[in-house]
Amino acid sequence: MTNPAPWQIWLAALVTLGIYSYLWNDNRLYRMLLNVMIGLGVGYSFIVIWKNVLGPLWWQPMVRGLEAVAHGFAPGSAGALWILVGLLGTLWYFQFSRKYLWLSRIVIGMTLGAGAGMTFKQQFLLNAPQITDSFRPLIARADGSPLLGGTSAPVSLWMSVNNIIFVGTIVCVMVYFLFSFEHKTALVRGSAKAGRWLLMISFGAFFGNTVMTRMAVFLERLQFLVDDWSPIVPAWFWALAGATVPAGVWMAIRRAAQPHKNEGDARE
């Protein structure tokens, strides 16, 4: 794998800075680069999907099968049946025809049927172990087994407290989501309130992890700019940046002093 040429690094750096120009404000450069990226992604995906999937797994076996049929049903003629899959696939496009819309329903029905069957298996195998795991001994031994009928391992305070928190959290959060009857008693009200707080804590964890991910994306680009791009940047470019950045900061100060405009206004 060869190292990228300087012009490639420059292009990547300018595209990166162009995309990040959105932080200043929505602008045409950002929108243009965004559309270019989407276009490149879609075009590339189409070619790779044909080359790696549709070509070897559908088109080539079908062509070989049709050739075998043409040679008097030679061995391998069954491959010609792949044409039926292609015909079924094209039925999706009748979504665009009011007159023949019903044809697309055939393939939609097949997809829904397969999806429903798959979902049943998926949900069962995904969630059944979750339900089993939620049954935990509140007084547990060090290896996780219960006090009664467990192994000979010593009782673990840490494991027991952990299980109590785990089971308590599940119960409280589930009580919070019981909307079909009024939360009248103090026990139900208290559990529901605790459930809401526990949910808030989990949302906090979600938010923290969200920040972590966004930061990682930015840091990778920053590392590229510092380690790969900045060594090949000529001195005159830094001089130009040194002259324009303070001007930009000055403009930001002036802009901040003006009445605040929200995102929607800025886009308009």
Next chain:
Amino acid sequence: MGKQMLNALARLQNIDRRWLYLTLALACLLPFVVKMRLPVYVSPETRELFNAIDRCPPDKVVLVDSAWDAGSLGENWGQVEVVFDHMLRRGIKFVVISLDITPLGPQFADKVISKLVASKYPNRKYGVDWVNLGFTKGDWQAMQQIAKDIRRQYKRDSRGWSLDDAQHLPLMQRVHNIDDVYMIYSVTYSPMENWIPFVHGVYGTPIGFGCAGIQSTTYYRYILSRQLVGMLVGVRGAAEYDALLYPDPARRTSLGTHLIVPQAFGHTAIILAVVLGNIGFFAARRRGGSR
């Protein structure tokens, strides 16, 4: 507290977002300019994944679903880099696939492996120590096909060699179905949960994930129920795995290790901004009026 002081503090709520971006950028930039290290504490989910991969028997392979591209490079590069490093060092054979999410996945995996082979493991050979089968479509259908017979989903590898070509791909001559796979390590922004029901649930093959931090909260439950053997969470997971791989900090060179210190600085800046915003909020409330 004086009215003037409250007014000054209340203004903390109205800092222009661009000043925050600039502060954040400078905070993140500092560790790139002034090199420094922070201690890394290894979490249980990282240690479990490390131990699971370390136990791979010599007659089996690890199947790596590396389905990420530039969009999540910051987190996923480091996550595959450290695991590839581990496997190349230990001589664990692995097969790379890229399932369903991005057609660019195989190229990025190749980049990571090429860099490692060039810098640390020049004796490791493509086709003998690892194989990259490339991109394929199909979610659970492809998983089932690969589990039953990998040749029904992949006819050729990413370089165009037939999977039955013993000269170029000797490794693939002993990889036919899930029985030949010791475990699956799926790395992408949001790994497909379907590995769990359709492969682990049916065949019992251990599964490990490498995911973006934002997605990790939904996957922790699978670690508790042992449906996942372990998980690398964002940059943190990569840095922790690197710490297990190289106890000597001077030998750690992965992207995760490079980014973890700037990330700590960035998080500190964000925490400070949250604290300042809250001070402004309470000052405004005490003064009367929301702003």
